[in-house]
Amino acid sequence: MQQHINSRPFLFVGNGSRKNLGCEAIECGTKQILRAAFGPCKFVSVDFGGDFRPDEPDIDIIHKSLNVRRFTLSWWSRHLLRAIGCGVWFPAIGKYMSEARAVLALGGDNYSMDYGSLGVHLDLLDYVTERGKPFIIWGGSVGKFDKKGGVYREIVAQKLRKATLILARESVTTEYLSQIGVECNVVRVADPAFVMEPSKPQNLPFDILTEAIGFNFSPLMARFVTGGDLQAAQSLVTEVVRDIIKTTDRPLVFVPHVFRPGNNDYIFLRGSYDILQKEGYPVQLLPDTLTAAEVKWIVGHFTAFAGARMHSTIAAISSGTPTLSFTYSIKSIGINRDVFGSERYVIHPRKISKSFVAQQMASLIREKKDVRSLLADRLPHIRKLAFSAGDHLAKSLAGSS
Structure with missing residues (x-):
């Protein structure tokens, strides 16, 4: 039975391509966290943005691209279906969702309004939860929604309460979510990029100077x-x-x-x-x-x-x-x-x-000596928080099975 469960992939949605190294770091750290909690894992990542992704060295992950920007085919489809009362539809995601253990919304700040509308990400939350699949906002910053007024803030809060888990990467997010009444499904963790392992480059065109x-x-x-x-x-x-x-x-x-x-x-x-x-x-x-x-x-x-x-x-x-x-x-x-x-x-x-x-x-x-000393003291705790996301997810999935 365990072998069958482990063959089912985790479905990542909403992350960007490796033209954004932050998105790559989120993915690398996330895979490390999930493998620590679940053992060997398979992954499918439906990346938003439609950007080119180079060859993937990790044989346990499949990448698919979905362009959700304004006036793309995906954008028109979502808005047309909503207009005729058919709800939202993400065929590129639905194709993999039935076999997935859970859907993890990566990307870090997709629910923060830093880049404008939350529309596609809230639609995605509805799409997954309405089909009974666990939906986790993974290692994200959430809010604030005040710029669109109190009514909009409450609409978003109601939707966020439907998420299986909101694994918040910093304390400002947990404090804000508490203020708008989103608490029961919120857990403080740390950004998965904190645990990504460094890799020495092979062919740098110049020497890295430690005093630089x-x-x-x-x-x-x-x-x-x-x-x-x-x-x-x-x-x-x-x-x-x-x-x-x-x-x-x-x-x-x-x-x-x-x-x-x-x-x-x-x-x-x-x-x-x-x-x-x-x-x-x-x-x-x-x-x-x-x-x-x-x-x-x-x-x-x-x-x-x-x-x-x-x-x-x-x-x-x-x-x-520092x-x-x-x-x-x-x-x-x-x-x-x-x-x-x-x-x-x-x-x-x-x-x-x-x-x-x-x-x-x-x-x-x-102050670099003092700052390095502070970081040496704090980073083990931050790494532990990042890895705790996998433990919280495992506990949640065990409780829903």
Whole structure:
């Protein structure tokens, strides 16, 4: 009987492709957690976005792509069926759902409204729960829903109460869900990327210097810093990095983490890299061909790190590297509070200026021994929380069988 159960896959839904290394880190950590709790596992991942995914080295997972963006065939189908009263329909997911042990909504912040409408993700929750399959919001940040008013907030809360489990990756989410009356199915865990193992790259075009500073910034952050003006944001990044190098007298490595069209860290950071290299500053730019595990290995060797992509900062923090987080949402705030006990190393968009960031980085480097000691003390607990997600899922599935 156990052998039959183990042959049934876990169905992942909602994660992005490996053009986003954060999505890759979530998947890698999730597989590790589930294997620790359930033993050998099979997985099917229906990735949202329709982006290209390279060959998968893990023979135990099958990847399928579903493009749910506005005005795609999937988008029109959902809205047409709803308009004629037929409910929502996800054939690409339904194809695998009957055999799945459970449906895990990956992606981290799909239920946070950071990127606009929750429509497709709430439809997915309804689709799965109405068919009696366990639905788990896995290692996510949830909320806030206040921007659309109290009525909408209560509608979302009612839907979230139908989820089998909400495994929240940080305490700000659990506090918010409690405030809106979603508590019975909520458990605090940690982001699965905390347990992804690093992997040493084979062919880096330059040596990683342990005295170097790692730096990530994103086109997405420009929306919050310069009102979406990418040219102004790139000029600001160039000034910030120039001042960091002058203030700390250390080399700096640009670390791109997302490579999607229209939201590509590599292209964005390349502009600042080219300018600073021509000016003679000691800068390097990581290639856009590395895996999430390889980037984690690299940032683990830096003296300090500053990043806008949350999973670039998780890669650094989980490696014990002192880290500053540029943040625009609850997810980074919550994770910093849970790891460091405060928001001391969080930099909000309105404070991003060349002098302030350089001063914060210099201060972080001066305190690096204490910060590394704090991380060494806290990370075992954070890893334990991440692995506890598998135990909570196993207990829930055992109770429903």
